[in-house]
Amino acid sequence: DTGVSQNPRHKITKRGQNVTFRCDPISEHNRLYWYRQTLGQGPEFLTYFQNEAQLEKSRLLSDRFSAERPKGSFSTLEIQRTEQGDSAMYLCASSLGTSGGSFGTQYFGPGTRLLVL
């Protein structure tokens, strides 16, 4: 399977703990996105990388959240001091953007479902 993969698929943690999620994009894709999806809602944009550079962050991404893509391949999303309100599905997507500005279609992974107790 050469699609976007995410690990773990499920995570249960206690409030105050730190958690880290991993996303492996489609190998030739230079753009990687993180989204959060809460129950009954559509995904909401969190942040975006082009290669290893984090180019945009949503105001939803509080200072407890940090994302990295150190070598322009896989990415990690860390949440520090988790709160119950962080419980959600965290989705990763990747796309192939061009130098001409075309953003390419985003392909999504299966998501990591986080439950904070």
Next chain:
Amino acid sequence: AQSVTQLDSHVSVSEGTPVLLRCNYSSSYSPSLFWYVQHPNKGLQLLLKYTSAATLVKGINGFEAEFKKSETSFHLTKPSAHMSDAAEYFCVVIPRNNNNDMRFGAGTRLTVKP
């Protein structure tokens, strides 16, 4: 600013009957529009996209959507529902001036009755 309104949170149809999932958008710029489907425990899958070519867009699994600028709509249709179509469907808008501002609707849950 742009946004997407999916007019029905839940649609129920019988197998073999037509499907209509409604989506209206607002955008200050000529938008790109998408429909994604989300099956339980699976990632979002692109059904189809409109990017200023033909206004009637054909997607996978027999779905199609028509871009109607005068009505600011991008409704998703399928002539004959199949049991495997039961899923959550999301309408998405991206304004032309910001490739990364991908706005999802709240979703429409499609139920298909035998």
